[in-house]
Amino acid sequence: MTAAPRAHDPAPDRAAHPDSHPARQTSPGTRRYDAVVIGGGHNGLVAAAYLARAGRSVLVLERLPATGGAAVSTRPFPGVDARLSRYSYLVSLLPSSIVRDLGLRFATRKRTVSSYTPVRRPGAAPTGLLVGAGRTRASLAALTGSDREYEAWRRFHAMTARVAAQVFPTLTEPLPTRAALRARIADDTAWRALFEEPLGVTLEAHFADDLVRGVVLTDGLIGTFADAHDPSLVQNRCFLYHVIGGGTGDWDVPVGGMGALTAALEHSARAAGARIATGHEAVRIHPGQGESEVVYRTADGEGTVAASHILVGASPHTLAALLGDPPPPPAEGSQLKVNMLLTRLPRLRDPAVDPATAFAGTFHVAEGYGQLARAYREAAAGRAPTAPPAELYCHSLTDPGILAPELAASGHHTLTLFGLHTPARLFTGDHDATRAALLDAVLAELDAHLAEPLSDCLARDADGRPCIEAKTPLDLERELGLPGGHIFHGDLSFPHAPDTADPAGTEDAAAQWGVATGHPGILLCGAGALRGGGVSGIPGHNAAMAVLHPAPGR
Known part of the structure; x- marks a missing residue:
């Protein structure tokens, strides 16, 4: 088809190899590639790198001025040289095989502490539950008065570790059937606990202490609005992805x-030769037999490119709009992301724990089991939680290099807060006022466990303003195109083929890799693919494999 009135073609990539496959003219105004990747987030870049390294001509169209999507570092505070991971911030699901295959100069570091949860109980001195650093058993015993919860903790996490070791390697393979994945796990108790019964049933059977149950449950609620007993098991799916990363469940910096x-x-x-065009927004996909076209928009007008494969790193909602298809069910994100820079870490009411220990891992606030249930009920009814649950961690304790040397030397630290049970629906009225009120409420919950107000520790930017910013689901929808601000592009799926899949494995490669869209040659390569979500690169890898290996079989 003839191109629409258009701007310049995507500029040649100066970094591309001079002998890389050139785009070939197929009709006036239309340039052809082997693959066009829509979206230059980390998954789109993974797909582009694999395809280009395999000798395919690749064009990446990115709407924003720079690549990265939600996986970016920025200096959000004017005049302050601190590079914060503005949206996503920890790594667990990125397979080491992708790092090796693509020759990435990228590293992560282990956190010295898993978590700290402060505790204030009537008539008792402030204390807390410290997990890691060799103190888990003693801390659980001090909290509960016996070793029972520690033994339950040990058994439960041994179970999830066994599941992780079996499931994680399958994420970069063709989708197993449900039966095949169950056989691979080979543990009926674990299968029932994680894949069949609501997570709340499992936690209540394993643990007696309310706080311990809540600490474990939080992995099922990150970016997911659900009750522990939700019959859809969306909380189980979220939990599973949070405990299988790397085959260990570790979340690294x-x-x-x-x-x-x-x-x-x-x-x-x-x-490898991929061409990356920023400031180029895909506005329409025209599917075709053997080749599809993408209309894109720049500041100067529109253009058209064609390819035998279109890989979409944007959400399924964006894909439907590009195709003119009916939209999928609405998605709703549920988080409050807060970035801060401090002049010092705040002192705790618990004198037994150094702030550098407490904030090195995940610092839980208002995340007891009962507190989480109450916050969910309030938010489901359209009210902001009275005690918003949240978790915090300090990146700069593990990686001080994100701070300018003078900031690190003077004791400055970053602090990241991730609020739970703050669904998009809460912000549809007066957005800014609701965001401010929720931020005040969640910081008040934190202050209840500190010996000094957090506000006294906030650094100031060049204009004298406190170094703190908050992002709601609606902010993420506006800034990153996430549907409803959902950080996973929609509810996560279990990492096996749908029950409707052909167990003989006769579907096409896109279906077998979990990246099919219903349109031949058009694949999902973002978080909305099966086995998507999180910073993993897995959907990008799997979409590239579907292109490079068109008949993998199961």
């Missing part, structure tokens, strides 16, 4: 911030 991963991926893709 990206050295240099999340933007270091994006930079490494962009370098890998460009070095």
